[in-house]
Amino acid sequence: MNMAVASIEVSETPLVLYTLRRADDALILGHRLSEWCGHAPMLEEDMALSNMALDLIGQARELYSYAARVEGADNDEDKLAYLRDVRDTATPHGMLLFLSMLDAGELLSPALTLRLVEIMAHSPRGPERLKAGFPKGSSFAHKIGTGGTNQGLTTAYNDVGLLTLADKRSYAVAAFLTGSTADERRQADLLADLGRAILRAVR
Numbered sequence: 685m686n687m688a689v690a691s692i693e694v695s696e697t698p699l700v701l702y703t704l705r706r707a708d709d710a711l712i713l714g715h716r717l718s719e720w721c722g723h724a725p726m727l728e729e730d731m732a733l734s735n736m737a738l739d740l741i742g743q744a745r746e747l748y749s750y751a752a753r754v755e756g757a758d759n760d761e762d763k764l765a766y767l768r769d770v771r772d773t774a775t776p777h778g779m780l781l782f783l784s785m786l787d788a789g790e791l792l793s794p795a796l797t798l799r800l801v802e803i804m805a806h807s808p809r810g811p812e813r814l815k816a817g818f819p820k821g822s823s824f825a826h827k828i829g830t831g832g833t834n835q836g837l838t839t840a841y842n843d844v845g846l847l848t849l850a851d852k853r854s855y856a857v858a859a860f861l862t863g864s865t866a867d868e869r870r871q872a873d874l875l876a877d878l879g880r881a882i883l884r885a886v887r
Contacts, residue, residue, distance in 0.1 A: 692767045695755045696778035707747035714740030776858045783856035801825045812872040813843040817879020821850035838864045841871045
């Protein structure tokens, strides 16, 4: 008998999404480590790996439960762990919220925030995307994303980051291009044009 269970909707607030990512990491690592139970070369390693797996599963449960409390919806740790849409991914709105909170120092300590923004600002990747449409003298701390191409459709061609103009005004920017049939050069040109349009809008 085939059974289908509808996926649940999850809040896109940055804290919930960040907590879920941490919980997912702990859950998967716990599951993978548990595969060594009864198979490690020495008894001591077997017991140690099993204990580490249990600890990671416990961390995942706490994080999923915390996310459920923060979200305030009708979701519990089991639903958040196993019933989220497998296509669950970042959205432009969620990304803008995340970047705004990062810029405001609400996600990390001041030192870590500064370090992360510095890494993003010095990224050598994607200069032909949004950054190509921004003026000299501005800074764009960004991260690009590129999906594969299947049957002529590119699944994702993205660029997100914090734009700081020469006059120190700053903006969170997120560009998500999906389902494009254009080649990579044309996709880059589209994002560069979007960068120029953003600049015109804020002047």
